[in-house]
Amino acid sequence: MDEIFHITESQQFSRNDLDELFNQADAMETLVKHRGVTDTLKDKVMVVLFYQPSTRTRLSFETAMSRLGGSYVSTENAMEFSSHAKGESLEDTIQTVANYGDVIILRYHKEGGAKRAARVSPVPVINAGDGPGQHPTQSLLDMYTIRREFGSFEGLNITLVGDLKNGRTVHSLAYMLAKYPIGKICLVAPPSISMPQGLLDYLEKHGIDYNQSDSLAAVAPHADVVYSTRLQKEYFDDPREFEAVQGKYVLSQDIVDTMREKSIILHPLPRNEEIPYVVDHDPRARYFPQVRNGLYMRMALLNKVFGR
Numbered sequence: 672m673d674e675i676f677h678i679t680e681s682q683q684f685s686r687n688d689l690d691e692l693f694n695q696a697d698a699m700e701t702l703v704k705h706r707g708v709t710d711t712l713k714d715k716v717m718v719v720l721f722y723q724p725s726t727r728t729r730l731s732f733e734t735a736m737s738r739l740g741g742s743y744v745s746t747e748n749a750m751e752f753s754s755h756a757k758g759e760s761l762e763d764t765i766q767t768v769a770n771y772g773d774v775i776i777l778r779y780h781k782e783g784g785a786k787r788a789a790r791v792s793p794v795p796v797i798n799a800g801d802g803p804g805q806h807p808t809q810s811l812l813d814m815y816t817i818r819r820e821f822g823s824f825e826g827l828n829i830t831l832v833g834d835l836k837n838g839r840t841v842h843s844l845a846y847m848l849a850k851y852p853i854g855k856i857c858l859v860a861p862p863s864i865s866m867p868q869g870l871l872d873y874l875e876k877h878g879i880d881y882n883q884s885d886s887l888a889a890v891a892p893h894a895d896v897v898y899s900t901r902l903q904k905e906y907f908d909d910p911r912e913f914e915a916v917q918g919k920y921v922l923s924q925d926i927v928d929t930m931r932e933k934s935i936i937l938h939p940l941p942r943n944e945e946i947p948y949v950v951d952h953d954p955r956a957r958y959f960p961q962v963r964n965g966l967y968m969r970m971a972l973l974n975k976v977f978g979r
């Protein structure tokens with residue numbers, strides 16, 4: 672029997688896997704635009720188990736499954752409305768819901784949740800965010816968006832800015848970028864919420880040129896991609912620490928005006944004050960097309976998980 676295909680972290684994807692997913696996502700776009708739905712997964716049921724809030728990830732997975740002809744059951748607030756509230760362990764919940772569906776989409780509030788779930792699950796578990804850990808399906812759609820915009824990753828100069836300590840999307844994205852011959856990664860964050868050392872070691876080990884800066888204005892003119900993120904308020908223990916970094920690294924229109932003409936601005940969303948609404952009118956703002964790419968990529972991924 673094939674090994675169960677869990678998706679827990681970005682490092683597990685090979686370049687071949689990624690290239691195949693990008694091509695499949697292109698095919699899903701054509702499918703959605705021309706036919707709307709198909710029936711590839713009509714025999715499959717997806718269980719959606721979310722312990723933290725979500726707009727895009729949950730709804731795009733559910734839409735993806737619907738457009739592939741499958742069905743789903745969903746707990747959008749498992750903290751309150753699952754037996755978690757009665758003290759049930761994640762492992763017991765997983766071994767329960769695995770009886771109902773063929774794949775589990777899990778968002779958990781603590782790092783390592785997806786790996787814990789994968790250890791006990793007889794059906795594939797897909798990590799839809801595990802606390803401040805990783806969010807590999809977000810980075811799949813981020814990578815897909817970058818590839819659509821530039822055609823390849825070669826030589827690209829990518830700036831990641833915001834809460835690099837607690838932001839799981841930047842962790843997953845950095846791990847995935849490290850698979851390609853990109854130009855450079857610039858990490859812009861206040862020292863108290865900078866990129867974890869383990870990830871920096873990984874970049875170094877994989878020969879990725881990176882630097883850390885505290886000036887978005889200084890690096891933005893040289894970037895092909897500015898990937899902005901919000902402060903992850905929910906992970907700050909001390910409100911004073913949050914206030915000390917709030918409002919730093921706003922991508923103002925003045926900074927955007929210094930960016931290369933062919934550069935792009937991405938954000939996993941939701942945003943707070945880090946990208947003012949006025950920037951939405953700039954042709955470099957690509958965060959809403961990025962959202963749409965998430966649907967195509969999650970369709971491609973679900974098909975791949977089931978070998979379809």
Ligand code: ASP
Nearest residue numbers: 800806840901939940941
């Ligand atoms: N939606 C993304 C996540 O779940 C980004 C964020 O919440 O800031 O990680």
